[in-house]
Amino acid sequence: MKTLIKLEENPNINMVGKIYEFIDPTKIYIPILTNTSFHKNDYVYKNNYYSNYISSISGYVTGSKKVYLNKKLVNALEVTNDFKENSHIKRRKKKITNREELIENLKRFYLLELITKLESNKKNLIISCVDEEEYSINEFTRLSNNYDEILMTIDFLSKILKIKNITLAIKNTNAKSIKNVKSIIGSFPNIKIVLLPDNYLISLKANLCEFLNLKEEDSLLFNTIEIYDIYTTSIKFRDITEKYVTISGDALAKSFLINVKLGTSLNEIIKKYCKIKDKEYNVYVNGYMQGINVNKEDIIITKEINTIVINKRQNNLTTECINCGACYKICPVSINPKRCFFNKTINSKCIGCGLCNYICPANIDLKKVVKGDMYEEKEN
Ligand code: SF4
Ligand code: SF4
Structure with missing residues (x-):
């Protein structure tokens, strides 16, 4: 095992102990990965699955938009909540024995x-x-x-x-x-x-x-x-319609944990719960170390999202590589991130831990290239 390090704490992050509950979003978004056809005003029942993604509320289809899912922008149905939680799904109740x-x-x-x-x-x-x-x-x-x-x-x-x-x-x-x-x-x-x-x-x-x-x-x-x-x-034989998400970062007045309905848009959460101190900030989905910098308009809460980090935009300018070798020494899977960066090659062994970025004194975004963490932005 390579020597593991303790990450430095960010003194500007103010974590509050309270857990917020946000289980009545006005809208949710359901990624649609297949050619399922939907029309405006179609009724969507709670707990129905559409290409592996659950509807966490009941309501009417009111539109569609592109949302972020696994580094890609995909189509999603916009469902407006009727707050009735109508569901017609019956789950098995027979005890599982093997x-x-x-x-x-x-x-x-x-x-x-x-x-x-x-x-x-x-x-x-x-x-x-x-x-x-x-x-x-x-x-x-x-x-x-x-x-x-x-x-x-x-x-x-x-x-x-x-x-x-x-x-x-x-x-x-x-x-x-x-x-x-x-x-x-x-x-x-x-x-x-x-x-x-x-x-x-x-x-x-x-x-x-x-x-x-x-x-x-x-x-x-x-x-x-x-x-x-x-x-x-x-x-319990119940569907999973909610999940915990930590929302933290030094651009926020306070960081917290929130229990939200799957499909809720990050924008709605931010409007309701976040006081952002800095105008210039970046949003990282799934953490600062391991996550990707994304456009908050495209984020909906899916099972894969655990952490949203809202950090003030850094002014640490990238400088020239000084060949210190620190990125190679720290990489837990022995990749040479500097070489990948200069050759513009990805390495499939990369686990996206972000340690190379964390350690690089020249502030080079090595992980983005090695892991291929290119976030596909919406075309305007
Ligand atoms: S992000 Fe990838 S290349 Fe960088 S240290 Fe982690 S595993 Fe190595
Ligand atoms: S850590 Fe940064 S400065 Fe040092 S060798 Fe790697 S890329 Fe160059």
Whole structure:
């Protein structure tokens, strides 16, 4: 393992403990990836899926717009909320007793990443409660608020998958979660708590397995949010229509966690909850280190979005590379980011951690080239 570092704190970020609830957006947007035809005023029921994306409200189609999804702009339906929450979907209620039934059930909710993880047999089950990005508090909050449900679901999974070696990995700085979990861990004797140092990338599977002295190929890794998704869909048989998003950054008067309906536009959240101190700012989706700088008009909250960072625009001008080698030394997957940058080549091994940008004294945006993180802007 390369030596892991602790990221410097940003003293201008003011994180408030309060969690906001925003579950009555006026509109939501549903990405439409296939040629499904829709007309204005068509009725959309809550909990219906349209090309893997759920409608988190009921209401009428009132238009369409381009939204950001996995680095691309795609078409999305605009649905105006009628605030009736009409749904005609009936979910199974039969208890799940084996892996095949679990996979079948997860397919109904389009939780494809979870299904891929569950397809092979492993000896170790690791649950990471780590928020890797600074100031992201999604994992920590989910564990602190739902530790009963999380532990119950880990126990359920270990029985279904027949895994006995179970580790719950928590950062040693998350005192509140540790205290809550310790209060009931006695009821789950198979689950072992391990405290992790507060280092960036500690929850990367390779790093975590090395720290825990477990073989990567024998280990199955989930995070707390994924465990809670399994709880919702496969123990409670409910659809996932809301999610936690951390909204932080030094351009904001305060940073916070918000529970929002999927498909809500970032613009509506900003208008209602954010006081932006600086006129000139950048919006990063999924964190400052690992995320991409995007246009806020195009952002809707999807399952893939955990963190929005709103930072004041930096005046650190890019200077010439001084050949210090720091980007190569720090890269956890031993890429030479400087070489990729000058040759304008991407490297598929790049995990997008952002450490090369963080360390570069010349402020060169290396990650953008190496990872191919080019955000496709709307044509005007
Ligand atoms: S962003 Fe990619 S190239 Fe840069 S340090 Fe991380 S893995 Fe290496
Ligand atoms: S860290 Fe920046 S200045 Fe140093 S070698 Fe890499 S690109 Fe050049």
